[in-house]
Amino acid sequence: MKILIIALYFPPLNRIASSRPAAWAKDWSQSGHSVTVFTNKKYPYHGPLSLPLPDFNEQVSIVEADYLLAKRWGYGGKSLFRRPLYGIQRLTWSFVALWQIIRVVRSQAPDIVISTYSPVSTVLLGFVAKAFYRKARWVVDYRDLWTGNPYRNRKPAIRWFLEWFQRRLLRRASMITTVSPPLQTSLKQLAPHIPVEVIFNGHEGILPWAPGPTNDPVVSIVHAGTIYKQYNVQPLLEAVHGLIDSQQIEVGRLELHFLGDKLGNLPAELERYRLRDIARLPGQVPRSAAHAAQRQATLLLLLGTNEPGILHGKLFEYIAACRPVLDVGDTDATDAAQVLQATRCGIAVGGDVQMIQQVILQLAEGHQPDWFSPDLEKIATYSRDHQSRKLEMLFRQLLET
Numbered sequence: 001m002k003i004l005i006i007a008l009y010f011p012p013l014n015r016i017a018s019s020r021p022a023a024w025a026k027d028w029s030q031s032g033h034s035v036t037v038f039t040n041k042k043y044p045y046h047g048p049l050s051l052p053l054p055d056f057n058e059q060v061s062i063v064e065a066d067y068l069l070a071k072r073w074g075y076g077g078k079s080l081f082r083r084p085l086y087g088i089q090r091l092t093w094s095f096v097a098l099w100q101i102i103r104v105v106r107s108q109a110p111d112i113v114i115s116t117y118s119p120v121s122t123v124l125l126g127f128v129a130k131a132f133y134r135k136a137r138w139v140v141d142y143r144d145l146w147t148g149n150p151y152r153n154r155k156p157a158i159r160w161f162l163e164w165f166q167r168r169l170l171r172r173a174s175m176i177t178t179v180s181p182p183l184q185t186s187l188k189q190l191a192p193h194i195p196v197e198v199i200f201n202g203h204e205g206i207l208p209w210a211p212g213p214t215n216d217p218v219v220s221i222v223h224a225g226t227i228y229k230q231y232n233v234q235p236l237l238e239a240v241h242g243l244i245d246s247q248q249i250e251v252g253r254l255e256l257h258f259l260g261d262k263l264g265n266l267p268a269e270l271e272r273y274r275l276r277d278i279a280r281l282p283g284q285v286p287r288s289a290a291h292a293a294q295r296q297a298t299l300l301l302l303l304g305t306n307e308p309g310i311l312h313g314k315l316f317e318y319i320a321a322c323r324p325v326l327d328v329g330d331t332d333a334t335d336a337a338q339v340l341q342a343t344r345c346g347i348a349v350g351g352d353v354q355m356i357q358q359v360i361l362q363l364a365e366g367h368q369p370d371w372f373s374p375d376l377e378k379i380a381t382y383s384r385d386h387q388s389r390k391l392e393m394l395f396r397q398l399l400e401t
Contacts, residue, residue, distance in 0.1 A: 001033045001395060004110040004129065004136075006101070006122045010039040014051040014284060016225060016313040017143060019384070020201060021116050022054050027388035029059035036108060038101060038125070040093065041066040048261065048284040063104055065097040094121060101125050105133040112395050114177075116141040123169060130172045137174040137398045141199070148186055163190065170194060174398050177391065180335050182309030199391050201313040202384035203320035206376060219364050220255045221326075222297035224290045225314045226262040231303040232351065233266060236328050237273040239356035244275075248357075249364055254278050259285050259293060294321040298363050302346070304330030311335050319345045319379050324372045326359055339382075344373045 005025060009017035021037065029035045041064045042049055067089050105113070113136045115126030123140060130138040147154075147163045154162070167190065170176070176187050176196040187196045221240075227233065240256065243249045256275065258266060261284040270276045285293070294300060300318045302325055304310060315336055318325045325346025330336050332348055340346035347369070349355040362369055380386065 001028075001112060001399070002108060002110045003028055003033055003035050003112045003114065003395070004104065004108065005035065005037045006039075006113065006115040006125050006129070007037065008040050008119055008122060009116070010037060011051040011053045012049040013042050013046055014048040014287065016201075016317075018051055019204070019313060020141075020143065023202070023204070023384035024114075024388050024391070025060050026054040026056060027385050028392060029057050031389075031392060033059065033392075034108075035060045036104060036110070037062045038097075038104060039064055040097070043067070050284070050286050052287075063100065065093060065100050068092045068096065090121075094124075097121065097125060098128055101129050102132050105129045105136065109133060110136050111399060112137050112139060114139040114141055116143060117146060118144060120146065123166075127169045127172055137395070138172055139175045139177060139395075139398075140170065140173045142176065142178040142183060142187060143201070145183060145186060147190075167191060175394065177394075180309045180311040182335060186309070197391075197394055199387050200382055201311065201316050202382050202387040203316040203379075204384060206320050206322065206379055206383075218253055218255055219249075219298045219360060220257060220296070221299045221301055221360075222257040222259070222293050223301040223303065224259040224294060224317070225312075226260055227258070227264045227266055227303065229264055230305045231264070232329055233269060233303060235349075235351040235353050236301060236326075236356055237269055237275060239353045239360065240275060240278075241273040242353065243357055243360060248361060251278060253364060254360075255280060257282075257293060257297070259283075259290055291317070291321070294318060294323065297321070297323050299323070299359065300325045300346075302327040302330075302336065302340075304328070304334060304336055304348070306330050306334055306350070308333075309335055311339065315339060316382050319343045319374070319382065322374045322376075322379075324359075324363070324369055326356065328356065342375070343378045343382075344371065344375045345379070347371050 005021050007021035009015055011018050011022050025035045025037050113126055113129045115122040117123050126138055130136055146166055147159055170191045173194055176194050177199045178184050178187055179201050181198055184196045184198050240254060244251055256279045258281050270279050300323050304327055306329060325340055327336055327340060327346055327348040330348040331350045337348035359369060
């Protein structure tokens with residue numbers, strides 16, 4: 001097969017969303033398929049550029065559409081011109097990308113075109129690719145919902161228009177993929193005439209696991225990634241503050257590690273709970289360093305919003321680390337909690353401060369929680385290569401119809 005992947009989140013951009021299309025390109029090329037990745041030229045203002053490319057073979061080619069005057073303009077820095085300059089750059093990039101995507105599909109004649117959303121431009125480019133090469137099967141991949149996303153508040157009129165526009169685009173699609181069953185249900189309602197399949201975000205592989213109690217005198221609680229404004233980290237901070245204030249645990253025996261460059265109002269919350277001295281905020285770190293920190297953690301912190309269908313890539317990295325996972329914000333009914341239960345890697349506590357304290361004290365005493373006993377076979381089913389093979393099989397079925 002000849003496969004065209006349209007993805008703006010792609011290495012070296014160090015975001016969790018970059019790993020999904022990168023893994024596809026690597027796995028499908030190793031299966032003998034010709035893979036072309038269409039993406040944008042990356043600049044520092046897009047984010048940290050520290051994620052190395054996988055070890056691609058000669059079957060993978062990467063086409064980067066560049067921004068006009070990017071080196072001269074940047075994106076305005078912190079000036080008043082930042083937003084308009086960046087907006088102009090994205091608009092001009094769209095014209096460059098449209099011209100280049102047409103050249104790519106006409107020269108390479110792909111069997112499969114897969115657009116992975118977000119941003120919206122990936123869907124628009126996939127639509128154009130299908131329009132100029134109708135023999136291709138177009139697959140639209142949703143890591144998040146375009147409309148109906150709980151993290152985005154839109155006025156009803158705008159949402160109605162976007163849903164109408166999205167349906168018009170999806171008329172050309174052969175299949176939709178997404179990351180969780182509830183999102184699958186939402187997308188089936190949006191486009192009932194198109195098959196919708198679940199392809200989990202997945203992990204890169206299970207790290208070695210040594211069962212049994214920990215002898216480390218320090219309980220290190222690690223969170224990796226973005227802290228969105230919808231997340232509520234206060235139950236954890238209140239629990240830790242309460243344990244220290246009541247002298248149930250010494251200050252030197254607790255550390256909070258928050259890895260990432262987008263932490264919201266966390267620094268202010270740490271000051272409010274007087275926990276800044278035990279917190280480590282190293283900023284964005286290389287993916288290898290993040291994986292190492294997760295593997296060495298006493299407890300991994302997952303933050304949720306109790307919304308159905310939210311299965312972030314971070315969840316799968318956590319279960320692959322085979323360390324206890326504490327899900328703060330989600331309850332047992334959520335998809336994230338069900339994955340943690342199925343793999344026996346974690347527990348969802350909602351905002352229960354006492355439950356959080358019990359878990360921390362148990363770990364401080366050197367005991368693993370009863371709910372933590374990783375099911376390695378189940379965890380392996382969430383690997384990215386397993387998910388890539390599933391999607392490859394679906395591609396074959398599309399081409400047979």
